[in-house]
Amino acid sequence: MGKIAVVPLDDRPFTSYTPVAVAEAGGHQALTPPKDLLGEYFTYGQADAVGSWWRTAAAAADGSVVAAPMLAYGGLVASRTCETSLADARRRLDVLDEVKRKNPDKPLYAFDVIMRLTIEPTSSYPGMYSGPIRRWAILMDQVENLGQEELRAEYEQVASEIPEEIKADFHCARARDHQINRDMIERVAKGTIDYLILGQDDATEHGPHRLEKAALAALVAERGVADRVKIYPGADTLGALLVAKHITERLGAAPTVDVEWSRTPGDQWVAPYQDVPYATLVDEYLRTLGARPSDSPDADILLMANTAGGGNLEPFADRIHDAVARGRLVAIGDDALAGKVDSELRSLLAPRIRFGELAGWSGWNIGLSISQSVVRAALLQASRAGRLPGFPGKSKGLPFQQARQAILLGAATAHVELTLQELAHTDLYRNQVLSQVQAYARDNGDDPQYITKVFEGANQLAVQKVRPLADQLFADEFAGTPIRAGNDGRQEVTAVVHRLKSWDMTLAWTRYQELEIFPTLALSTELTDRSTLLTVSVLPLRNTVRPESDVDKKVTAVLRNDVGVPVRAEVSAVVPDGWVAPAPTEVSLAPFEVREVPLTVGVRGLAAEQNATVTVEAAHGLLPIGSRQLTSTATLTFGAVWRNVALASEGATASASGSWRQYVPANVIDGNRVSTGSRWITEAADSHWLRVDFAGPEQIDTVKLYQYGGYELTAYRISGLVDGAWQVLAEVTGNTTQVTTHTVTPVRATAVRLDVLGSRDRQARLYEIEVTCQGTSCG
Template sequence: MRRNRRLTPRALSMITTTAVILTLAVALPGTPAAAARPPANLGQLAVVPLDDRPFTAYTPVAVAEAGGHQALTPPKDLLGEYFTYGQADAVGAWWRRAAADADGSVVAAPMLAYGGLVASRTCQTSLADARRRLTVLDEVKRKNPDKPLYAFDVIMRLTIEPTSSYPGIYSGPIRRWAILMDQVENLGQEERRAEYEQVANEIPEEIKADFRCARARDHQINRDMIERVANGTIDYLVLGQDDATEHGPHRLEKAGLAALAAKLGVQDRVKIYPGADILGALLVAKHITKRLGAAPTVDVEWSRTPGDQWVAPYQDVPYATLVDEYVRTLGARPSDSPDADILLMANTAGGGNLEPFADRIHEAVARGRLVAVGDDALAGKVDSELRSLLAPRIRFGELAGWSGWNIGLSISQSVVRAALLQASRTGRLPGFPGNSKGIPFQKARQAILLGAATAHVELTLQELAHTDLYRNQVLSQVQAYARDNGDDPQYMTKVFAGANQLAVQRTRALADQLFADEFAGTPIRAGNDSRDEVTAVVHRLTSWEMTLAWSRYQELEAFPTLALSTAPTDRGALLTVTALPLRTTVRPDSDVDERVTVVLRNDVGTPVTAQLSAVVPDGWVAPAPTGVRLAPFAVVEVPLTVGVRQLAAEQSATVTVEAPHVMPQNGHRQFAASATMTFGAVWRNVALAAEGATATASGWWRQYVPAHVIDGNRVSAGSRWITDPGDSHWLQVEFADPELIDTVRLYQYGGYELTAYRISGLVDGAWQVLSEVTGNTTQVTTHTVTPVRATAVRLDVLGSRDRQARLYEIEVTCRAAACG
């Protein structure tokens, strides 16, 4: 039913280049034998994955390759698949052999002890057997004392596998029971006891017993792992909390494990934080960063809710705490400097306008910074709102890292990329001693750097294909297909072949277009080969390997093979041109000169001369053409002034900046690069927090506070004002200063419109009714009134479809000519 996917690294022959010689082992006359054999990689890591899913098995391998290293992994048939657990003893025997040839190891204790993550959630393996299997850790370290051994284990999650067959139908009750267990038995919340006992009575005793048994066994193994750090067997250990919440058995387990680490004096080498699937990639990245002798700095920015005020789904610590832990685990350094090696843009949930966040990503990428995006706003998939905002601003292939759920991936990927670039430019590459000079070694470095760059871009492409294309656009179709054909989407035993075909066909077409739009032709700086900076472009997509990872609908393996090219003939441009900002707003029907910035980035190691000009709509005034000369890899910012003329209300127009360019020493071939910017005519909205407005209300439900209606976000479901049920509600927006107003527009929630309401303005200290509505069924309502000078507006909700008020945004403007 599934292909036996290869986990070994890519062949370097997939790199298309006219400048790289891949036959490196040929001795040159008169050279020592050692100098005639430059390495094919910067080192090898023996990696025991958590299981065979793409994120746990492919990602650590890809991160290793992106760092110029080779990851040795067990044969796939030893890792098991879903409810067919891995062959733990055979995997241990494989690792025992592989560790001898590797420069270090990263191992998942659940695979060695039980046969994988799913196996760790049942008590099928006894504590004695798990301990026996894990003695391989002691044996390998004893035989390889100088080779770093990094390991991770998992603190068991709150529930069992959610399948429709026994015992999975109890996954929901088990989770609730586990939370209540902590609240009642450990925290003494007796008011919850009745519910606790009721839920417990719904679950068969054998399931509860197995759950308790697995937790106790896993906890003891966690303790054993900490003791191995203390006795020197394990050099670094991460204990990841799988599916964390504020309450549950894990709360005391974590506290006990932290206390043990402190007692043994190893708290600096034992880390405990949320995460399970990402831990292998994190530790591989840590290994590589240390081997490269680098410590990149990481500056973090948040999109909406600040990281110290937000806890991501299935986690139990502030997001900022987790991000900081991940960064420090890798050996990187947190920094708030604008010159930090990596800019990590972390997308959080909550209210707020995402456009400024997307603009900051746009600007940083344009200027050539290493920008990584960690998108954790929505559990398990890409935030479509952020994706749509970034699509016209950047090419995703230019990012230093991307993760659509689980920021640990984008941190690991970007830190490894920064570390390799730094190490190549300082000459500190493992496997290349100081006397490794000459053409063969230079070509070897070049091949390794290009192979690493290829792996990096492939990792970004596959992550987007899985978490955006499949999970946002195809996953629900596969789930429905299984259900409609009488099968369990969580464990397909009847229609897997058809579901797999549907998943692959629908995703493949989207993935090919994604490559064409976001990756083809993207410039890549691979590092320094000891003489020159190696540059390339993403040349072509050679193939896809796609299949559902397990016999369930959640994960799709989507592995691309790409080819990079260093040939100038494969480049359409030597420059990247960006117009900032992407969108500029002006007052309707006005003549105004707008200042914009054009960023020119030279992507090659030779000087480039460009002629910059702008194409504007008829009647507008274009800036004068400007000649620009850019040194190798230079970034130049050119201010331009565009004369905008009489743009009608709520209309927009596009200006195209063109930059034909040549290399001075080879001026006969002309390259082309361009960028667009949009000018939109909009009325000034005085009911915006950005304009100094504030919002208050009669009340709100959960996190849907009144401030969301003045944040400029009209599309995000997380950015609404919602109330508890009631007969009436009110919302009031106060302006920063008295304002002349004549239009109020409400952006309501489709299907739950406000059916009756009244809009008033605070004029000369008294409320004046501006508009009253009954029987409304319209989602966006516009109310035009006689201009008044007001200090506030008030919305009184008198009726709705379900007695709750729901509102995305309130817009207050003045559109009359007298408004000026």
């Protein structure tokens, strides 16, 4: 439906592949320079040659997205040194003015980067000074600009450890880059650039970038271009954002986006390497794309933003499960952990959804999830409204319909490939293999940040380890996933992810951080290639009952017809022996209808700490009934647990003698026993105390502590507040156990107190405290 000329930041997968994939997911083609012109790591790109390529490509395209660092210096890494003079950078960027003069009606979107705090981290000179330079740059701002004289001694000491030529190069590069940023703003003011993003690369609260940003913002205000120049954190994602902006504007769409946070609200959290609240950044990204923030449950996109901090992730996962089950476009922006997927979230979602159904999952940098999902929503909207560029709004015969269908299927394929690629890289490689490649390089006498001696072996190790994991990821989470591709002018185009054709894998650079891992998929529109016609989900996935009780539990089966024809289904359940199964229910679903089917499961005599699985089956076929019958299934679990009165959800509150950083006492009553971000941790001291007050008087006889392995509490005392006085319930010395259970004399208490009398390093660490009543006195 159009072409976009893209000059990428460099040749890494995120900066070069992602903008192309986003364009293709929006039914467009991205024109990019030959890869050999982009350079690789310390071999900088051929800036003049890239500029020449773009002159030609821009004329053939409908618009452009340009990374100024590539045109000016030869890429992002090159922008951090002063090898390119200001004069040469300016000369190279004259191509912007030339292209705009020749193509005045074609939108030109560009981005530049505010230099980060340090240089490339390698073990060789000058990279070995990366850490000291970062600290020196932060202190420079604190001492020289903010007058924090108490830090001057440290500042001067760090500065003395860095060679003068490195400091001089750092200052030179910063000054040159800052002037180029100013030049880019001036180009917006005179109309050369239609939209500009100045992205902050790896920011913190303090550093030279702070005043640079302020000066650039002042120039933006002075020139009156605040509507066309944005300054916010980000570097690698800016190309994808601007490509997505092109597409949404060409499609005439403005999708609405409802944002939800997992642990810490976005206005109270700053993501790693950023310097503004997360909610502010998300809002800026959305507005760049022309998307509209919305609190409506009917918003086009549900953006689930995974933040760090204490709290239970299960309700967040349940919300994703519910929305995906009903066919909503759900995107996950996963920035809780720098550079990779949050494994805790992945483990919670794996039994709930198929990842291929998502509108995007970025395992670092929510800008990708936003770009991908907004483009997806925009294309679906435009196709259904008959607004596909280059095509009539109404069907003009079979050739037009087939052409539209081919574009929609190609876009859907690119969309699913992008999601699979991102998860394969940021989950499989970065969570499971990256550390092995790092260790291989180091153990063989090489620098993991710059592998020059054993690259072939490191690359072979990376591919051999990732390939089987990636194949399994496709099989478990993508194969057979239903996809609605849009409307071809006569009907809704539906498909399934049919086949994984190939993988293309290699380490992107001569370092261990990035793996190029590009899949090629095949989608099918044939009903005969489907294993199911509808999707069944059961809400909630996890259910709890009191041990040894007989109880009827109500759950909801959500059936979603994934095809454009009516489907009839019979819903039934397989339950453990002795339980009572719900009566089978017959349901007829119109095309794409979502239907809730209430089910009642009779749970019988489940023992404490025991779990059991129920399988819900939906045997189904087309209406009128044909010979081919299919079955969709979903499982749910029932667990027998004692009521924990020491939960915030039960009305409990926690206080303590103190805490360290964000590891506050409330973390021990949030129901999260696994997340390292959800612990109570103290400063070092001889003793500590933790108190949990219940919502009211409670009968208790068991206290369980979930401790941090390797740093157990070695000596402690547990007391209960009974009739206004503290009563000792248990005392422990010499503990080496991570999870400790204490059965105590039954009492009716209003609070419990943990006095920590000894630990491995004089700090207290605790994931969770659980207080229950399990004996015959509990009623």
